[in-house]
Amino acid sequence: MNIVVCVKYVPDAQAERTFSESDKTTDREHVDGLLSELDEYAVEEALKIVEAGDGEVTVLTVGPDGAADAIKKALQMGAHKGVHVNDDAIHGSDAVGTSTILAAAIEKIGAESSVDLVMTGMASTDGTMGVVPAMLAERLGLPAVTFASELTVEGDTATIRRDNDASTQTITATLPALVSVTDQINEPRYPSFKGIMAAKKKPVQQWSLADIGVDAGDVGLDAAWTKVEAFAARPPRSQGQIVSDEGDGGQKLAAFLGEHKFV
Amino acid sequence: MAEVLVLVDHVDGTVRKTTAELLTIARRIGEPSAVFIGDGFDTAKEALARYGAEKVYRTASPEVTEHLVAPQAELLAQLVERTSPAAVLVPSSLEGKEIAARLAVKTQSGLITDAVDVQAGEGGGIATTQSVFAGSYTVSATVTKGTPIITVKPNSAAPEEVSGAAADEEVDFTPSDAAKGARITSSQPKQATGRPELTEAAIVVSGGRGTAGDFSKVEDFADSLGAAVGASRAAVDAGWYPHTSQVGQTGKQVSPQLYVACGISGAIQHRAGMQTSKTIVAVNKDNEAPIFELVDFGVVGDLFAVLPQATDAITSSKG
Numbered sequence: 001m002n003i004v005v006c007v008k009y010v011p012d013a014q015a016e017r018t019f020s021e022s023d024k025t026t027d028r029e030h031v032d033g034l035l036s037e038l039d040e041y042a043v044e045e046a047l048k049i050v051e052a053g054d055g056e057v058t059v060l061t062v063g064p065d066g067a068a069d070a071i072k073k074a075l076q077m078g079a080h081k082g083v084h085v086n087d088d089a090i091h092g093s094d095a096v097g098t099s100t101i102l103a104a105a106i107e108k109i110g111a112e113s114s115v116d117l118v119m120t121g122m123a124s125t126d127g128t129m130g131v132v133p134a135m136l137a138e139r140l141g142l143p144a145v146t147f148a149s150e151l152t153v154e155g156d157t158a159t160i161r162r163d164n165d166a167s168t169q170t171i172t173a174t175l176p177a178l179v180s181v182t183d184q185i186n187e188p189r190y191p192s193f194k195g196i197m198a199a200k201k202k203p204v205q206q207w208s209l210a211d212i213g214v215d216a217g218d219v220g221l222d223a224a225w226t227k228v229e230a231f232a233a234r235p236p237r238s239q240g241q242i243v244s245d246e247g248d249g250g251q252k253l254a255a256f257l258g259e260h261k262f263v
Numbered sequence: 264m265a266e267v268l269v270l271v272d273h274v275d276g277t278v279r280k281t282t283a284e285l286l287t288i289a290r291r292i293g294e295p296s297a298v299f300i301g302d303g304f305d306t307a308k309e310a311l312a313r314y315g316a317e318k319v320y321r322t323a324s325p326e327v328t329e330h331l332v333a334p335q336a337e338l339l340a341q342l343v344e345r346t347s348p349a350a351v352l353v354p355s356s357l358e359g360k361e362i363a364a365r366l367a368v369k370t371q372s373g374l375i376t377d378a379v380d381v382q383a384g385e386g387g388g389i390a391t392t393q394s395v396f397a398g399s400y401t402v403s404a405t406v407t408k409g410t411p412i413i414t415v416k417p418n419s420a421a422p423e424e425v426s427g428a429a430a431d432e433e434v435d436f437t438p439s440d441a442a443k444g445a446r447i448t449s450s451q452p453k454q455a456t457g458r459p460e461l462t463e464a465a466i467v468v469s470g471g472r473g474t475a476g477d478f479s480k481v482e483d484f485a486d487s488l489g490a491a492v493g494a495s496r497a498a499v500d501a502g503w504y505p506h507t508s509q510v511g512q513t514g515k516q517v518s519p520q521l522y523v524a525c526g527i528s529g530a531i532q533h534r535a536g537m538q539t540s541k542t543i544v545a546v547n548k549d550n551e552a553p554i555f556e557l558v559d560f561g562v563v564g565d566l567f568a569v570l571p572q573a574t575d576a577i578t579s580s581k582g
Contacts, residue, residue, distance in 0.1 A: 013512075013531050017396040038513065095374065096367060125512065126396075128535070129376045130357075131364035134332070138368040143444025145331070147357055149506065159448075163507045164357050165460065166274050170449040171331055177444070183496075183513045184506055225373030225408040229390070232401050240543075242555055245564025250572020253546070254580070256560045260542060262466060262488060262521050263577050 001055030001153070003046040003117045004106055006136070007039040007074055009067035010126040017126070023221055024228040025092045026126060028064065035070040038121030040188035041181045043074045046119050048186065049153055055116075056080045058109060062090060062101045068204070075199035076191030082204035083109060089209055092221025095127070099135035100219055104212040106140060117158070118178040122147050133180040143173035149184035265349035266318070267293040268342055270335075270362065271311065272354045276303015278310040280463045281354045283422035285415055286314040288381045292389055293349035295427065296320065298342060300335055301328050304431065312429035314422060319431040326438050331445035332358050334438035336365035341436060343370050343410055350389055352381070355414040355516075356462075363414050372409025379419050379518065379539065389413070397512075397531055398538030417462045418518045453507060456492070461508060464491035466521045467540070469510050471495035471533075473526015473547060473566055476503040480570040481525050487577040493517065493537075495527045511536035525566045529554025546570065 011017045011031035020027045046057045059074040061067045062085045071082035085105050093101065109115060118140070123130035137144035145151075148160035156175045161168065162182075191199070209216050217223060243252050257263050267289035272279045282297075289295035297311045299321040311319055320342055327334040339351060339362065351366065353359040355377050367374035375391045384390035389411045393402045406412070461467065468485035470478050472495065485492045494504035496511050510517055512535040522540035527533060529545070529552055537543070538557065545554045550563040562569050 013397065013535075017399070019400070095364070099368070122513065128395075128512065130360050131367075131374060131376060134361040134364035135368050138333075138336075138365045141441055143331075143333070144361070145445050146361055162357075163453075163505075165453075165462065165507075167450045167452050169447055169451075171445055172448050173445040225367070225371075225406065226375055227405050227407050229403045229405055231403075234394075234399055234401055237557060237559070240555070240558040240560055242550075242558070242561040242563060244550075245562055245569050248572075249546075249562040249564040249569040250574075251576055253544070253560070253562050253569060253573040254576035256544070257488070257521075257573075257577065258580065260521075262542075263580060 001050060001053055001116050002058070002113055003050060003055065003119055004058045004060050004109055004115050005039070005042050005046045005074065005079065006102055006118065006120045007043065007059055007061050007070050008036045008124045009033045009061060009063045009070035010036045010124055013125050019231045023092060024231060025221060028066070033066050033069065035073040036121060036125045038123060038125055038183060041183055041185050042119040042121045043077050043079060044186045044188040045151060045181050046117070047078045058083060060102065060105055060109070061085070062098055062105070064091070071204055072199060073191070075202045076195045077189055078195060081202055083207060084204060085207045085212060087209040087216070089216035089220045092224060093219045094224040094226050095129055095131050095135060096225050097219035097223060099132050099139055101209070101212070101214055102132070102136050103139035104214045105207065108207070108212050116175045117153070118142065120178070120180045122180050122182045133178060137178040140178070142176055142178045144178040144180070145171045145173050146180040148179055148181045151179055151181065151185060265293045266296040266346045268339065268346065268348045268351045269295055269297050269316070270339065270351070270353045270359065271297050271299045271307065272356065272359070273299070273301065273303065273307055276306030278307050280422065281417045283310070283314040284417065284420045285352045285354065286311070286316055287420045287423045288415060289352055290315055290425070292381070292383050296346070296348070297429070298339060300338065308429050308431065312427050313424050315425040315427040316429045317427045319429050320434045321431055322434045322436055324436065326443065327436070329447055330438065330443050331447060332362045333365060333442035333445065336362045336369060337438050337442050338434065338436050339366050340369040342434070348410060350411040350413060353412070353414045355416045360414050363412050367412050370409055372412050373406035374412045375404055375406060376414045377516070378413050378415045381413055381415060394539045397535035416516065416518055458485065459489070459491045461491045461493055461510070461515050462517055465519055466490035467493050467510070467517050467519045468523040468525065469493035469495060469527060470498055470504065470525050471527030472497040474498060474503065476501065478504060480567055484570040484574045487574045495533050524554050525570060527554055528552045529557065
């Protein structure tokens, strides 16, 4: 079983995230980056599948030099090898562009040894769109079973369970397939000391756009199919009224709600 | 005037409020045409007409409904090809975003997700507003290629009633084999709580770690306000409340008129799911909880004392 896990290097959500003034893209220079937390669940699930049988987990990322850290973390957790698509022309790619690059990289990986499963987190923690998995499946011609809170792979069938607004669904697809996972699916492991040492020796390939046959003119900021026209920090909330409960906190709360016509 | 396709969100023909919102938004930028997939059109027709749908394209083909989103994206792509719409509006649900993603690739069109406002832009385009980075920034964006495909968050517009013809047309459509790769083998409806649906509710009351697993006071308070009940990730991870009620980055994104956080500290992941709420209220024992930075009104106190008192006051004020 060969599994490719797509991971993203994102600005730390605990830090003050912003946009770069010059081109209105996400500012990645002034905020520390890390492996998107939601992708750790995909890495963990892939490792569990391979550990229960056989095969390899390849971790794939698209991003600038710093994105190597996202691969490193996944290798420390136990992934077998990494692929980093890094090219100046990628900067500013939207979801459509990113899915183009990921699809081409996965096709190149698959040309060496066929890929049975493509796995991703449910969304990145920066853009939070959650659309790249479906775009990727569309481009690769794969069935997608998304937002999995449980996954079983038996033979050539992947079965997931997921909750949507109205129901809990069971969904099956025949491999090869794409699976995106939620934070309900498992508890990602912390890298062990052994894992950290082993990761240093694991192979990481660096590919340019030319290496994967993607035209630089088809991706990046200028080729994006959407454009950020403006961004503005949300005005700080005016200091709210805070009261201490001295036996009448509930009354005060009810009074506030009454004044503002919520009752 | 160009058509604007609106994908209808419904349960067996009962149209959700988000669809009324989308039809209202569609009227700002063109002529609303609903796309109805599944059973129950006879029930849905009246609601679609009431919110101004001039046309309804519909199919109840099991080949579409038994499979996950790919056939729906194919159907929409066929309609986009045929009608050259000014835009396609899709609810920002889990399925909605996935359909929109596939549709964008199929039709070579730009995609904007989680819009909180959609307006006719200068020079004939469409301008959207999004709230990003856990609500700390507002972004205006446009689609520069193809047909604008926009997923819209609930509560982004007040539904306006206006009579539409809702002239229906059954669409002749057969999904490709490739689109039938993911099959829905079972679907269990969510247990009805009698409370409003979380993402649509005008008022949401959520409980967190501070409930210590006892949501009864949170629920009583919510019921006095006719509110939906949500939960923080800590409460869900502890098994105190179902995952489907989780508010936050990895759960539901809510944007109600009033959000009441009870025993929730306000980690960034939680704030990402509720920070665009119009009015925010918190009850928490810890006066240094980050949630108090966001609130319009806060009570530093024990939710087990504060909520029952507030519930009683609200109930008695209603007489």
